[in-house]
Every structure is written in C-alpha cells, then in structure tokens.
Amino acid sequence: MSDINKPDKDGEPMTNAKVSRRRLLAGGAALGGLVAGSTAARAAGTPDPLITEIQDWNRYLGDGVDSRPYGTPSEFESHVVRRDVAWLTADSKSSVNFTPLHELDGIITPNGLCFERHHGGIAEINPADHRLMIHGLVDKPLVFTMEDLKRFPRENRVYFLECAANSGMEWRGAQLNGCQYTHGMVHNVMYTGVQLKHLLNEAGLKPNAKWLLPEGADASAMTRSVPLEKALDDCLVAFKMNGEALRPEQGYPVRLVVPGWEGNMWVKWLRRIEVGDEPWHHREETSKYTDLLANGTARRFTWEMDVKSVITNPSPQAPITHGRGQTVITGLAWSGAGKISRVDVTIDGGRNWHAARVDGPSLSKSLHRFYFDFDWDGSELLIQSRAMDEHGNVQPTKEMLRSVRGENSIYHNNGIQTWHVRGDGSAENVEIS
C-alpha cells in the first residue's frame, strides 16, 4: 500500500451517529455552531451568576509552586492534542499524527503538539551515549559527543517543518474534515543549534565532495541524500527547540534542520553524516518521496516545500459559534523558498479576494500568521486563502496541480483549500467550481 489517496475505496455515507461523534470530538463547542454560542446572551435581563456569585477559585487556595514542576496546559485544554488517522498506516511504529492547527495562534508550535512521523518508533537515547560521526570524503573523519557539539558557535532560527505528504490525502478530492488532518503535518519551531558547515569544515571537505548522507540512530536508520550546497547554505544541527531540549519524538538529543525542504530530510537522532560524490538513492528518495505523474514517470529530489496556506479558523473542527457580526478569519502561510509577501482571503469562493493582515514575525522559511477581520452577515461562505512568496510564486488551485500532475503524486499538494461555512457556523471541507 504505497499511496495515501484512494478516497473512494471504502467511502460510505455519513450517518447521524457519526455526525454527533464528530461534533463532540471537534471540541465540545462544535455542537451545531450557534447552539453552543449562547454564552453572551445571558446578560439580557438575568445577572450572570459567574459574576454575582463568589466562585471556588476566588475563595480557596490553589496548588502551590512546585505542584507542577514541569508545567502542563490547563485541564480545560485537554482536547488540544495531536491526533492520528489510524487507517493510514499498518502500525503506529511507522506512522504519523497531526498538529491541531485549529487550536493554535501566532506562529510558534508548542513542542508537545508538533506532529510526529516515525519510521521505526521513537528512539530513546541518553545524550551521554550519543555520538555523531562525519566521514567519507573528508580530510579527517571525526566523532563528536553532544558536549563537543555544544562548543561550536550557536544560532537561533525559526523554521517550519512540513512533511512532503501533508495534504496528500486530498489529491483525489476533499476527504478529511479538519485542517488538523488536511494540513497538520507542519510545525514551526525556533531551533538552537550549530551550522552544519562548521562541523564539515572541522573534518575538512575533499574537493570532490558533492553529497551528504545524514543517518538517524533509530530502528529505521533513516537516510536521505542532501546536496552539499544546501548543507553549506543554511542547514543546522540542532539540539534545542523553542528553548528546551528536543523532544524524544523530534529526535532528541540532536536532529538535522534542512530549512524549507521536506520534513523527511530533517533526520532525527542524527548519528552519522557521510560525505560522497554521488547521491545514494535510498528507500526514502526512490520508493517514497518521489512524485508519480499521470504519464507514469516520476519526479525525484523534489526537496523544496511549495508556497502554501490554509485557513485554520473557522474550519470543520473549529466552527463559528457566535453568530453574525464581527468575525475573525485566521490561518497560516509558508513557503520553502523564503518569506511570504502576501496572503489573500476570499469569502465568496474566489470571485473576489481581499489582502489579509499578516501579524507577528515575517521570517524566511517560517510559518506566517494572517488575519482577515470582517462583519459576517450570517450567509453561507466559501472561504479560501492564497499565499504569495517573495519570489512571486503564487499558491495554485488544486485543479491546476491535477491538470499538470494527475492524482497520484501523493506529495507536494499545496493547492488552495476551501471550507464551506454554513448559516449555523459549522464548516466542511469541500471543493468548488
């Protein structure tokens, strides 16, 4: 089973039971949009007991310091978790789960919510037992300990990491109801690490060095071929994410950062870098992560992630619950080529577009947060976002992509996403004419 987009194989109509389960899962507030949106109505006449009565948390003492030595989110946020799509893979050890984009704001993804993709489960490595070897076409093959790595000059950089298969289930049409599932194989983190070129220079590159083979220490011993120019340009060997140690599921104690390029190349649990003169054509760059076209040929080495955006709110897991009036549409935009220069939003299915407001840092190869604030009249909406990057690349429609590539590429689906917002505020993943 090599592809991830066979929508009509087991398709079945939605039943009422399924509707209610889904709405519950979507986070409680989703019970039919407006029904749950009644909190503001109380002030019309009856005083709000939450104001007029003294609440427990206002009277009794709470937990003291140290009751949560490593802080965790409020119990009222317990629904904000990564989720998987169990039917996608044969086994959880080689699988993927998804970032809950619809629950987040700003541009940084919290460490515990960064989507996971493993090919042999999570390697649990004591940093004292970890070694990084550089060998091959170098003057002197070297072994570094974690302590060695932390003595090189450090840098802090914010980059998105997107799986090349993000949105891969949508090639044949709208399939999954929620941006967590359609777009959640992306996260955005500030990494602390050292430039890969420092490590390579330490070993001394031979004149015929052209390619690198980074390898992970996990049970899949993940490998990818990386061209040397990229390594010397902006790759990092990172040991911190958002200020703290990498999480085990993100490659603790050290991972490769390959800015703007597909996530599979960001080898986790990095233990070895071989320097060579030719690419290796390993499993993850031949059998996988190659893009099959309609004529039966396939693109290889499609490293860069395309210009892309998605509206995260409202979306199927995050309906509008407040009724008509002042409404915020927000979402994320990114490009593997650099900065986002503009994001446009439409609420009428692409007849008319409006420039959205990008707020927060605008960094190269990082997620950008956009907002479109408008006065909703309560009518049905077909909402989309369209990103442009600093090189003039414009996010294409899904139809444009299909007309060039067919429907079996799996990877690099950056087509414009449409949500249909109904009069009750609920939203659905649709495609439009």
Added chain:
Amino acid sequence: MSRFLKLAVFAGALAALPAATLGTAQAQDADAGEKVFRKCKACHAVGEGAGNKVGPHLNDLFGRTAGMIRDFKYSNAMKAAGEGGLVWDDESIATYLINPKDMVKGTKMAFAGLKKDEDRADVIAYLKTFSAGGGEEAPATQESKAEEPEAKTEMAAAAPAVMAKDVAVPEHGVFHLGREALNEEIAAWDIDIRPDGTGLPVGRGTVAQGEPIYADNCAVCHGDFGEGTGRWPVLAGGHDTLTEERPEKTIGSYWPYLSTVYDYVRRAMPFGNARSLSDDDVYALTAYLLYLNDVVTDEDFELSNENFTDIHLPNEENFFMDDRASEPHYAEKSEPCMKDCKAEPAKITMRARVLDVTPEGEDGEGAGAIE
C-alpha cells in the same frame, strides 16, 4: 541458550538461588522452542530489555491477563478477551497458537498459527523461561538491573578531577573539536549502498536460500508472495500499473535501483529486529525479491557482490529531476486576480462528508495508506 538466559543463570548463581531448576526437563524443549520462536521474532521480543514491537513483548507472559500491557495498542477483540477473563497459561497459549484468529476473532496478530503440537509445546517451554512463574531467574535479574545505576554513580564520583588547563586540545579543524573516528568505528556504521555498488559487502545468496528466510522474517507482514497483508507494503507485482487510476508501486514496478533493496533490508528490516540478518541472508532475500518480481526466474540464481550491478530494475529510466518550477502556475509569476475573478458564483463540486473518513475515535476505516 539466549543471552538473557546466560545472564539470568549468572545472576541466579550470584544470588545463591537454585539455578539448577533451569537445567531440568524443560530445557531441551526450550532450546527447540528457541528455534520455533524465529517465526515469531519478526513481531515479538522476549528476554532482557524486550519491548513491544509489532506485537507485545512476551516477558512474564504466563499468568498475564490478555490485552493488559499498557503501552501496547491491542485490537479491541484482544482487550475484550482479557476483560472477559482470558489469562495466558499453557493451555490458553497452546489453543491460541493453533490459529490465533479462531480463538480471538479480530486479533491484530496476522500469524497463521503453529500447526504442529511439538512446535507449540516447545515454544511454550521456551517462553516460560522468560516468565517469573516459569523459573527463578526473573527476580534475580531485576535485582541486578536495579543495582546498575548506583554502581555508575559511584564510578562517576570516584573519577579524579582534571584541571581545565591540563586537557589536551586536538589540532585539527577550526574549533579543534571532536576526535578522529577509528576505522573499526566507521566500518561498524558505514553500511550504505549506492546504485554503482559502492558499499556492497562481500557475500552471496540464492533465490532458494532466500525463500525460507523470507518465510520466517518477512511473510507475516509482506505476505507469502510479496502481496502485503493488511496495510503493510506490497513488494511484488504491479507491473504496468503506474499510469492506472490505482498504481501499485512495488520493487518490480517502481523502484529504480536494486541497491536500494539491499541497503534498506540491511539497515531497517525485519521491522523491529533491524541488523539481525547476515550479509549473505540479505543477498539471499534480495535474490528472492527479484524472483517474486519476475526479474529473475531461476530458483538457483545466486546474487553476490560480483554480479549485483548487472541487475537492472525495469523502471530505472522513468525518474527525472524536479522540474516543478516549469509548471505553468509557477512559471507565469503573474499577479493573481483580485476582483470579479469568476463569471458565475462558485458551486460546491465535492464534499468531505461524501467519503467521511475523518477519525472519530472508533473504527472509521478510510482510504489510502502511508508507510
């Protein structure tokens, strides 16, 4: 005798426990059982430090309620069986092993079963040596394990302090960090193979030799003929399907290079027991996969480091470098339309709910797969 048993006997002797119990009647059966267990090893681990793989670990299996290992994702059927009172003992394991799906309908265990009474008895005897109730070794081993961290702490404390000024600084590089990698260390990790044959170890194996290795280690997930069970990868077939609506991308139909097969099997397979096959085993398996894909047809065909690069896979020529930038929607770089971009109001042409495969906490089985 497994490494775990040796350790256990050693630890047991130290603790002055009656280690002799290990050497009695069950030992012979257990040795035979260790061989039978090879069929199970692709999915189950047992012994010191064993963790869950595709299947749960089998330490302390005897007396364990079915479906009870907390961090293992059982089928609903197995959890229900445990809740219904199924406890693993000689009798229940023997029944289960005849045909797992007969006894626990809906179990995830894809294994067809052990049909021979003797095989079942032997593997049960073998597994029993890893259960606390089956021998004296388990408690002793736990004790020896528990002592380890303390010993390490003592050693660290005993290490003499080195003054910073006395530390030797290497001369290489710019920052003088790291130390030279030894040839033995490079050899231990440098296992990658390239299409031109660079990296291939000296060795050989035939199709016929590969067949039983495949049956023992691979067939449980990939199917007897490489057809794949469940959502595990299909390895063979799929010829001429790449332009069809449902392409089947296999070694024979899609992979460009045979070196990828050798490299990947050697580094990552069997799933959950990587690096356990010898170089000759991997040659034999690679030869068998060529046979399953009709690239070779002779069962006596022998693949070796000498003839490896003579073999070419059918789809090698059909890959080309990334040319996305030449696609019209990128090449044009035109200013996108902002006003009155469509003559007609947009109409919905497809809805997610028609397919409805969004996860819902239950068995909403959808379409497609990733590996």
